[in-house]
Amino acid sequence: MKVNLCLGAYSAVFKDFIASKPFTKIFLVTDETVWGIYGEEVRNAFDLTTRSIFILPSGESCKTLENIRKTWSFFIDKKVDKSTLVIAFGGGSVSDSVGFAASTFKRGIETLYIPTTLLAQVDAAIGGKTAINIGGVKNVVGTFSFPLIIISDTHFLKSLPSDEIKNGIAEMLKHSLLCSKEYFDKLNAKTKVEEFINEDLIIESAKFKTKVVEEDPFDKSERKQLNFGHTIGHAIESLLLQQKKDISHGAAVAAGLVMETYLSYKYFELNRSVYEDVLTAVSKYFDKVQFTEPDFEMLIDLMTLDKKNIHNEIFMVILRDIGQQEILAVSPPQIREALHVYINL
Ligand SMILES: NC(=O)c1ccc[n+]([C@@H]2O[C@H](COP(=O)([O-])OP(=O)(O)OC[C@H]3O[C@@H](n4cnc5c(N)ncnc54)[C@H](O)[C@@H]3O)[C@@H](O)[C@H]2O)c1
Incomplete structure (x- = not known):
């Protein structure tokens, strides 16, 4: 393809x-x-x-x-x-x-x-x-x-309004973390939303997605890595929509990136500095998403619906390093901890 x-x-x-x-x-x-x-x-x-x-x-x-x-x-x-x-x-x-x-x-x-x-x-x-x-x-x-x-x-x-640009920024950050430290550093050096309307940065992101899709056009294997940040991100988006609260897809994915990078660092040996860099990059463009501890069980329930799951276990994309990822099982207590850390940021 x-x-x-x-x-x-x-x-x-x-x-x-x-x-x-x-x-x-x-x-x-x-x-x-x-x-x-x-x-x-x-x-x-x-x-x-x-x-x-x-x-x-x-x-x-x-x-x-x-x-x-x-x-x-x-x-x-x-x-x-x-x-x-x-x-x-x-x-x-x-x-x-x-x-x-x-x-x-x-x-x-x-x-x-x-x-x-x-x-x-x-x-x-x-x-x-x-x-x-x-x-x-x-x-x-x-x-x-x-x-x-x-x-x-x-x-x-x-x-394009700023909030729409931010939806793109969340996906570009995701691509960069899956692609290479060099690309992530280029994005992390930016400080303003408008700086992402940059042909070179867009080409790099689009080419990365193109490469992954060409390897796995029908989403059977390689392409699942593009779900990074989306297991928790989708659950947050669904929860807030059910609660009739405003949430953009980009803000939900950005929160998902932070928490899934946290889990990668805490339980899967990712260097802590990557988690800190992701937090810094995301915080420049996205406010913290508002949810509380009583929402945790509903969020975990929503994650059990994710299509990557096997035998009732929650699977998510875990970063071993920037540009190196695997799809691994993460337990509800580990997820609860990541949610807890996030609401206390
Ligand atoms: N097929 C896929 O692989 C895939 C991947 C990611 C997202 N999606 C889907 O994409 C949709 C979101 O797309 P989107 O973020 O591009 O937003 P969108 O197409 O919903 O557009 C958002 C708003 O921006 C306006 N708009 C579009 N271009 C504009 C421009 N140049 N200037 C000013 N306003 C403009 C639109 O009219 C709309 O009001 C969702 O439905 C999502 O499910 C699909």
């Missing part, structure tokens, strides 16, 4: 790509916010008519079955077929939703992604996972389907 990732001036890359492909029709699906900012520019750059654009609601709300049905209806109306190209232009919600609609329409039509958030450029658009939410359960229905090409241009990130 080869992931075709191209970083640079989107319009030129698109024209080069399209020149050699015999597509009879091109449509673009986006969300309201992205289209509101870049619609005119992109329509002109790609020479599209307004009839070839389909606009979804912004963000997570586009990942519903109802919006998939509307997208399929648009495809039927426009006589989309195997010689059509569908462009998904937006953040991870748009690529998840459009990727799902396209991969199930006529058992799969060709797509091209243009990610417009930092998180989508370093993570969501790379890897061929599509997903929608059903009955409040996130990403519960989805497919594996790879776009022909992913065109990433930092030009689109200039309008």
